[in-house]
Amino acid sequence: MAALRRIMRAVDLHSRRLVEGCGLTGPQLATLREACLMGPRPASALARAVHLSGPTMTGILSRLERRGLVRRIRGDADRRTVLVHVTPLGLETLARAPSQLQDRFRQALTTLPEWERLAMLSNLQRIASLMDAEDLDAAPLLMSEHDVLAADEPDADRPDEASPSLPRSRSG
Amino acid sequence: MAALRRIMRAVDLHSRRLVEGCGLTGPQLATLREACLMGPRPASALARAVHLSGPTMTGILSRLERRGLVRRIRGDADRRTVLVHVTPLGLETLARAPSQLQDRFRQALTTLPEWERLAMLSNLQRIASLMDAEDLDAAPLLMSEHDVLAADEPDADRPDEASPSLPRSRSG
DNA sequence: CAATTTTGGTTTGCATGCTAATCATTTCTC
DNA sequence: GAGAAATGATTAGCATGCAAACCAAAATTG
Numbered sequence: 001m002a003a004l005r006r007i008m009r010a011v012d013l014h015s016r017r018l019v020e021g022c023g024l025t026g027p028q029l030a031t032l033r034e035a036c037l038m039g040p041r042p043a044s045a046l047a048r049a050v051h052l053s054g055p056t057m058t059g060i061l062s063r064l065e066r067r068g069l070v071r072r073i074r075g076d077a078d079r080r081t082v083l084v085h086v087t088p089l090g091l092e093t094l095a096r097a098p099s100q101l102q103d104r105f106r107q108a109l110t111t112l113p114e115w116e117r118l119a120m121l122s123n124l125q126r127i128a129s130l131m132d133a134e135d136l137d138a139a140p141l142l143m144s145e146h147d148v149l150a151a152d153e154p155d156a157d158r159p160d161e162a163s164p165s166l167p168r169s170r171s172g
Numbered sequence: 173m174a175a176l177r178r179i180m181r182a183v184d185l186h187s188r189r190l191v192e193g194c195g196l197t198g199p200q201l202a203t204l205r206e207a208c209l210m211g212p213r214p215a216s217a218l219a220r221a222v223h224l225s226g227p228t229m230t231g232i233l234s235r236l237e238r239r240g241l242v243r244r245i246r247g248d249a250d251r252r253t254v255l256v257h258v259t260p261l262g263l264e265t266l267a268r269a270p271s272q273l274q275d276r277f278r279q280a281l282t283t284l285p286e287w288e289r290l291a292m293l294s295n296l297q298r299i300a301s302l303m304d305a306e307d308l309d310a311a312p313l314l315m316s317e318h319d320v321l322a323a324d325e326p327d328a329d330r331p332d333e334a335s336p337s338l339p340r341s342r343s344g
Numbered sequence: 345c346a347a348t349t350t351t352g353g354t355t356t357g358c359a360t361g362c363t364a365a366t367c368a369t370t371t372c373t374c
Numbered sequence: 375g376a377g378a379a380a381t382g383a384t385t386a387g388c389a390t391g392c393a394a395a396c397c398a399a400a401a402t403t404g
Contacts, residue, residue, distance in 0.1 A: 002223070044381090050174075054383065062384095235389080
């Protein structure tokens with residue numbers, strides 16, 4: 001747990017340094033990147049894609065919009081949804097933005113042998129799945145490592161293929 | 173990186189559930205636990221021990237103090253330092269507090285074979301060291317896994333054995 | 345011993361990030 | 375089609391978490 005907190009703090013610091021480079025924090029960058037992947041998408045889809053809650057996404061989008069990187073336009077069909085449009089400035093900023101990884105850390109990673117990097121990634125994803133699965137049944141715990149890797153993004157950001165009749169997991 | 177963010181979020185959620193149990197968040201619990209380990213210690217030592225920055229520790233201590241779990245008493249020798257005393261109520265709360273790990277996640281861990289748990293831990297600590305080391309030279313990157321594990325807590329929470337003439341690494 | 349620097353804590357300002365509550369709109373039910 | 379339930383987004387309120395600025399006390403320097 002201590003190691004996890006150290007990592008969290010380090011990631012946070014990375015994010016902050018990122019700001020000095022391109023004016024974007026980690027979550028903002030991730031959101032912006034995700035937003036311009038498959039055209040305008042509702043905010044909730046973005047939230048699922050980057051594993052954030054609705055209100056958090058609202059805040060991030062507000063900051064992105066204040067800087068003119070995205071625009072929120074209410075959907076035509078569903079007037080509730082807010083489609084996130086990436087502005088040209090947003091695209092440009094995204095192009096200029098460095099990788100999400102600090103150069104130093106990136107360099108450190110490249111010095112490691114490939115198998116070790118893969119092992120790390122596998123381990124992180126496994127832990128992530130393990131911790132994500134706390135709400136669900138114990139079933140995923142029986143999955144093999146290979147399955148865990150495959151189940152990284154279950155059905156997160158599909159805008160139209162999302163099952164329409166599943167109950168929402170919002171408040172119970 | 174996505175996996176890391178997922179883990180961070182999951183840890184955060186754990187922390188929030190923890191509140192419902194004993195009224196303490198993860199960082200608060202870690203701080204309180206660390207505070208009652210070796211008697212009253214200055215806030216800065218606690219901050220180093222739990223890998224947090226000074227201002228953050230100030231906020232956490234303020235909340236802990238507001239709930240009567242700790243008391244801040246200025247040191248006699250060095251009037252700048254703030255010694256953190258754990259109150260009886262704090263001790264009691266700490267005793268009632270569950271482990272930092274959510275039961276579900278804990279159970280999931282116990283179902284894993286020991287070697288896998290150890291591998292995970294090793295991996296996490298290695299990553300933490302890697303990311304922590306970004307400020308320093310590239311030297312730590314050459315350390316073996318064994319060294320990384322040994323260097324988990326370099327000199328974090330030693331109250332009196334801390335080298336007195338080392339330059340501070342605050343802003344430069 | 346006075347002036348400077350260093351050091352320990354706090355305050356300020358900002359960005360995440362959550363849950364609970366709220367609003368608007370859509371969909372479902374009768 | 376009117377009322378109820380569900381859904382998408384936002385708001386309110388709180389807890390981290392940081393850096394920069396700031397204050398007070400100690401150590402250093404002259």
